[in-house]
Amino acid sequence: MAELTQLPLHDLHAELGGKFVPFAGFNMPVQYPAGVMAEHIWCREKAGLFDVSHMGQVTLPLDQDTALESLVPVDVLGLAPGRQRYGFFTTDAGGLIDDLMIARRATDLFLVVNASRKAEDLAHLRAHLSGVAEIDDRALLALQGPLAEMAFSRLIPATAAMRFMDVATHHWQGHALWISRSGYTGEDGFEISVPVMAADAFARALLAMDEVAPIGLGARDSLRLEAGLPLYGQDLSDQISPIEAGQAWAISKSRRPGGVRAGGYPGAAVIAAQLADGAPRKRVGLIPEGRAPMRAGVELFSAEGTAIGMVTSGGFGPTVGHPIAIALIDAATPPEAIIMAEVRGKRLPAKQAALPFYRPNYKR
Amino acid sequence: MKYTEDHEWLRVDGDLVVVGITEHAATQLGDVVFVELPEVDTTVAKGDEIVVIESVKAASDILAPTEGEIVEVNEALTATPSLVNEDPTGDAWFFKMKLDDMSVLDDMMTEDEYKDFIGE
Known part of the structure; x- marks a missing residue:
């Protein structure tokens, strides 16, 4: 295995008592002394600071917007300056290479991609676009929670208006x-790209505030799971279409059949057909009837014993107070059907549930 | 108390032995959210996986520390798994065993030996 990359703020995480695990080639703090449960709750009630510097940051010249649009089923040309949109790179078969954020700024386009997919994303971009620049001199921090605005605006008042x-x-x-x-x-909350040379001082300025605490990768996963947000490599992959993964909402109107710039991205025909006729599988939420967590990879069966799919993400939801899971199952499964999950050789029942388990509190 | 290399503690209580996991183990596991206990009256062999314990992070097993019969389990853990983090060496005992041969305890680590073992 290749050597792990240290985060620019590694020393700060170690000083804060972080416990490290390898993730996507990086040595990442999975938790601090407070622990996953307390960190999760803190973020829901106050403000949590996450180091997500492992994620890829990429800029493109503005004139590459048309070319970028040809790789994603998303309206990039219509994205206003100062705005960001969620999207994904599709494969010819209608699966996903990665999901990402696309921002249009005054002088360029700024992308944030998954750490585990950065190499594939850059190769894909460079094969189709010019002027692709990987940003490697910036850390990426996330400040999340109901008190994030109050905390951040003490340092930069203008952020409160965003x-x-x-x-x-x-x-x-x-x-x-x-x-x-x-x-x-x-x-x-906010995601903040900060020059590496200023990252430590900036993180400490936030952590010095009473309402801000550091949050590790463990709580990041339970927070996103409760919020129903997909993780590439589990809920999204090159073998799962965005329709199956419950991400049809992210496909812009202008790029759908009948839209002003319909299609024109890899796998458009497959995805258009699934939008019209449905996909073979569907994403559902699961709530186990017992207390045993159902984790990624757990196989799922109908009450009659037919294999119908698997859990793609699962664990315990600290805010909802019980185990939760996201699953990919046969589209024909009735919504009211009890799903049997094979955990340690036993078939345990779970109810299907609407996603998300926790309704997001975004400032729209 | 006696200790095993699998981070269990054993405490003699009359003619029974009470078994739990150490504070070190509980800290390593993180927040415990699920405990599955063995059935009472089962006979177990040393190393049998008899308890499933799941934290927010992952699932792990607790092994039978020696051979014997499970005579009582702590149902409070099923309802309140977080007891394992709150009081691992007290209220959060897992099960009580009847041993054929109590002398097996003599070969287990003392508290000082266990502290050396975990590097404290």
Whole structure:
């Protein structure tokens, strides 16, 4: 295995008592002394600071917007300056190479992609676009939670006026921060790209506030699971279409059949057919009837014993107070059907549930 | 108390042995959210996986520390798994065993030996 990359803020995480695990080639803090449960609850009630510097940051020249649009089923040309949109790179078969955020700024396009897919994404972009620049001198932090706005606006008052999915550049102590009002927790908050040389001081300025605590990768996963947000490599993959994964909402109207710039991205025919006629599988939420968590990879069966799919993400939801899971199952499964999950050789019942388990509190 | 290399503690209580996991193990596991206990009156062999314990992070097993019969289990853990984090060496005992041969305890680690074992 290749050597793990250290985060730019590694020393700060170690000083805070972080416990490290390998993730996507990075040595990441999975939790701090408070533990996953307490960190999760803190983020839902106050403000949590996450180091997501493992994620890929990429800029493109503005004139590449048409070319970028040809890789995603998303309206990039119609994206207003100062706004960000969720999207995904599709494969010819209608699966996904990765999911990502696309921001249109005054002078360029800014993308944030998954750490585990950065190499594939960059190769894909470079094969179709020019001027693709990987940003490697910036950390990426996320400040998430109902008190995130109050905390962040003490450092930069103008951030309080940003709305969900706005992007802006503001300066802190002379350093340009690339800020979006978004996140991966189901809470209001910000993702902040900060120059590596200023990252430690900036993180400490936030952590010095009473309402801000560091949150590890463990709680990031339970927070996003409760909020029904998909994780590439589990809920999304090249073998799962965005329709199956419950992400049809992210396919822009202009790119759907009948839209002004319909199709024109890899796998468009497959995805258009699934939009019209349905997909073979569907994403559902699961709530186990017992207390045993049903984790990713658990196989699922109908009450009659037919294999119908698997859990793609699952665990315990600290805010909802019980185990929860996201599953990919045969589309023909009736919504009221009890699903049997094979956990340690036993078939345990679960009810299907609407997603998300926790309704996001975005500032729209 | 006696200790095993699998981070269990054993406490003699009359002619029974009470078994739980150490504070070190509970801390390593993280927040416990699910406990599945063995059936009472089952006979177990050393190393049998007899308890399933799931934390927010992952599932793990607790192994039978020696051979014997399970005579009582702590149902409070099923209802309140977080007891394992709150009081691992007290209220959060897992089961009570009847041993054929109590002398097996003599070969297990003392508290000082266990502390050395975990590097404290």
